[in-house]
Amino acid sequence: MTADRRKFTREEPETRRADLIAAVLDLMAEAGPAETTVRAIADAAGLSPGMIRHHFTSKEDLVNAAYEAHMARQIADSERALGAGNARERLRRFVSASLTPPVVDPRAVSLWAAFLHMVRRDPAMRATHEATYLAYRDRLQGLIAAALAEAGRIAGRAELRRLAIACNAVIDGLWLEAGVLPEAFVAGEIETLGLVSVGALLGLDLAGGAA
Amino acid sequence: MTADRRKFTREEPETRRADLIAAVLDLMAEAGPAETTVRAIADAAGLSPGMIRHHFTSKEDLVNAAYEAHMARQIADSERALGAGNARERLRRFVSASLTPPVVDPRAVSLWAAFLHMVRRDPAMRATHEATYLAYRDRLQGLIAAALAEAGRIAGRAELRRLAIACNAVIDGLWLEAGVLPEAFVAGEIETLGLVSVGALLGLDLAGGAA
DNA sequence: CGGTGAATAATACGATTGTATAATTCACCG
DNA sequence: CGGTGAATTATACAATCGTATTATTCACCG
Numbered sequence: 001m002t003a004d005r006r007k008f009t010r011e012e013p014e015t016r017r018a019d020l021i022a023a024v025l026d027l028m029a030e031a032g033p034a035e036t037t038v039r040a041i042a043d044a045a046g047l048s049p050g051m052i053r054h055h056f057t058s059k060e061d062l063v064n065a066a067y068e069a070h071m072a073r074q075i076a077d078s079e080r081a082l083g084a085g086n087a088r089e090r091l092r093r094f095v096s097a098s099l100t101p102p103v104v105d106p107r108a109v110s111l112w113a114a115f116l117h118m119v120r121r122d123p124a125m126r127a128t129h130e131a132t133y134l135a136y137r138d139r140l141q142g143l144i145a146a147a148l149a150e151a152g153r154i155a156g157r158a159e160l161r162r163l164a165i166a167c168n169a170v171i172d173g174l175w176l177e178a179g180v181l182p183e184a185f186v187a188g189e190i191e192t193l194g195l196v197s198v199g200a201l202l203g204l205d206l207a208g209g210a211a
Numbered sequence: 212m213t214a215d216r217r218k219f220t221r222e223e224p225e226t227r228r229a230d231l232i233a234a235v236l237d238l239m240a241e242a243g244p245a246e247t248t249v250r251a252i253a254d255a256a257g258l259s260p261g262m263i264r265h266h267f268t269s270k271e272d273l274v275n276a277a278y279e280a281h282m283a284r285q286i287a288d289s290e291r292a293l294g295a296g297n298a299r300e301r302l303r304r305f306v307s308a309s310l311t312p313p314v315v316d317p318r319a320v321s322l323w324a325a326f327l328h329m330v331r332r333d334p335a336m337r338a339t340h341e342a343t344y345l346a347y348r349d350r351l352q353g354l355i356a357a358a359l360a361e362a363g364r365i366a367g368r369a370e371l372r373r374l375a376i377a378c379n380a381v382i383d384g385l386w387l388e389a390g391v392l393p394e395a396f397v398a399g400e401i402e403t404l405g406l407v408s409v410g411a412l413l414g415l416d417l418a419g420g421a422a
Numbered sequence: 423c424g425g426t427g428a429a430t431a432a433t434a435c436g437a438t439t440g441t442a443t444a445a446t447t448c449a450c451c452g
Numbered sequence: 453c454g455g456t457g458a459a460t461t462a463t464a465c466a467a468t469c470g471t472a473t474t475a476t477t478c479a480c481c482g
Contacts, residue, residue: 008430008477032328033245038470048431059470113324117243166408169384176383181341197377201411219447219460249440259461270440431476446461
């Protein structure tokens with residue numbers, strides 16, 4: 001009874017890289033960084049451990065690639081639902097998309113936490129993080145400015161910045177709470193709460209009927 | 212030239228336990244969970260590695276104790292400034308304390324992230340986390356209810372719960388942003404923003420002069 | 423249709439991990 | 453003032469880590 005050898009199947013390098021990245025994100029989210037070993041990654045991807053250093057220069061390199069892929073997808077998910085419509089409606093959809101799956105997801109919060117310390121130390125990851133954060137806030141600030149202008153209100157630069165930070169904070173906070181204690185909220189509660197709260201911060205009615 | 216032996220100094224077990232806990236929190240916050248090894252902990256505490264398993268049953272036991280100590284201090288820091296005064300003023304001070312050091316601190320965010328995965332898996336840590344979170348939110352909800360009542364407004368249970376979740380979210384979000392990107396905000400900006408935002412969510416003026 | 427080489431698998435290796443055990447130190451007590 | 457034992461240090465050990473190396477597979481080409 002010899003240990004059976006893993007089947008040999010040739011695949012595109014891009015496919016292999018994508019599989020390894022997906023395995024890293026799965027493990028980071030579900031099991032945590034400590035359990036995300038090269039052997040666990042390879043096993044989750046259905047490959048031999050050697051593949052990691054064949055397709056990436058090191059485990060760290062693979063993890064960095066996984067972080068970039070995750071951040072890119074988070075941004076895409078937030079902006080996916082923007083579409084057309086007036087400014088209020090676009091802001092409404094942006095907030096909704098930020099407070100519903102797949103953006104709101106225990107996995108996403110887990111990943112955020114798992115990567116935080118690497119982001120703190122690795123300059124490249126830190127740059128990716130800051131760019132993503134500020135891009136999101138700028139996008140939000142632009143939508144807020146447009147919605148306020150549409151309602152006939154004007155806000156100075158400083159005031160706009162304050163509103164964007166506050167709205168971003170309430171969205172982040174709800175994202176966090178829903179991700180950490182998902183069973184503490186009923187379906188749609190976080191989204192509605194976000195629309196009402198952002199509306200209260202801005203003095204706009206976002207939760208009401210479509211414009 | 213022999214390696215010099217560490218000096219033998221007898222200390223109270225409580226002191227030793229406290230030193231080890233402090234070392235764990237330092238390392239978790241500064242270096243991350245991966246670098247928080249028994250040898251690094253002992254070195255940071257100025258002790259020999261064996262002390263960990265002498266004063267705690269395992270490294271995991273020590274880490275759990277450190278988590279509990281950290282959470283207890285966070286709660287104490289939030290409530291420290293409650294004091295006397297009318298309901299609005301008490302709410303104001305609670306929000307302020309939650310958005311100024313030592314509660315707002317890059318270290319605190321690092322610790323939160325470092326512990327998240329252990330909290331997810333370890334039932335005891337999870338219980339501590341949920342109890343702390345809900346205790347904080349209940350405390351906030353009580354202060355909100357009193358402040359609204361003082362202003363002659365009544366809110367039903369469901370409405371009160373929604374307000375508490377939303378106010379907690381904006382506080383959490385600001386806590387997070389200030390902790391992750393501390394250099395992105397000027398002194399006092401987060402605190403003022405929190406008071407204005409919570410006030411806007413509740414329809415109360417918190418940022419204005421004392422009652 | 424045998425040879426070649428990149429892709430894949432399997433194994434080996436040194437370093438580091440948490441834990442267990444043995445060796446020291448010294449306050450305290452009779 | 454010698455003996456005792458808990459506190460402390462130092463060392464040993466098996467397991468596991470990331471990496472390096474060797475062995476296989478098989479599509480492709482002449």
